[in-house]
Amino acid sequence: MKEIIDFLLDLSRNNNKEWFNANKRRYQEVLSRWNEFCGELIQAVGQYDPDIALLSVKDCTYRIYRDTRFSADKSPYKTHFGVFLSKGGKKSMHAGYYFHVGTGTGNEYPHCHMIASGNYCFEPRVVKMLREDISFGWEEFKEDVLDVAHPSFKVDMDGALKRVPKDYPAxxxxxDFMRLKSYSLVTYLDDDFILQPDLVTRVAELFKTVKPFNDYINRAVDFEKD
Structure with a gap:
């Protein structure tokens, strides 16, 4: 992973087409290493989540080129690599497992290294079902879903409503779960975690602890799709 982080750091200092084109071969080498890692991660997670075992690397990874059409930031390239393992692939809107390597220069997206579960931008009907399920079955949700997740995971409150909806007691x-419009657990990592041996194994072990969280969300997603 050191080669990947070093490349991303250099890219963040030289985020332009001229530098990228001059370093295209280096990018291809880094991308090959990243894709190899992602393939191994799919296999590892697929051992306990059969939906993930069906995926290809292409189903789970993203282009480095940024869509700048609606952004004030016109930098042409992302300075991170991400992989999202979810039932049906990254565009399916299912909850899944996300691993992200950035420049390691801060604890904010996209610079950070992070692991997350869940997803963003759920349909309103899915959000409504999740609020009802969690409120009516809170003890079960806490015991069987939240308490089994690794303690480093925290609920991502980004984009949450400022107030609890009136249908639920504040x-x-x-x-807090009633305020959410997206459902995600997240933990931030440092360079030491990323650079230690057996990264695939350690990431897959963390993902395993949040499988019940993804399963819980996907129950609502599948119901809405049906």
Whole structure:
């Protein structure tokens, strides 16, 4: 992973087409290493989640080229690599497992290294079902889903409503989950974690602890799709 991080650091300092084209061969080498890692991660997670075992690397990875049409930031290239393992692939809108390597220069997306589960931008009907399921079955959700996740995972409150919807008590133990419009657990990593041996194994072990979270969300996603 060191070669990948070093490349991303250099790219962040030289985010232009001239530099990228001059370093295209280096990018291809780094991309090959990344794709190899992603293939191994798919196999590892697929051992306990059969939906993931069906995926290809292409189903789970992203282009390095940024879509700048609606962004004030016109930098042409992403300075991170991400892989999202989810039932049906990255565009299926299912909850899944996300691993992200950035420049390691901060604890904010996209510079950070991170692991996350869940997904963003769920259909309103899915959000409604999840709120109802969590509020009515809070103890089960906490015991069987939240408490089995590795303690480093935290609920991602980014984009949450400022107030609890009026249909739910603001002082309930599940109140924060009623504010969510997206459902994701996240943990941030440092260079030491990324650069130690057996990264695939260690990431897959963390992912395994959040499989119940993904399964819980995907139950609502599948119901809405049907």
């Amino acid at each position: 002082d309930a133990p599940y109140a």
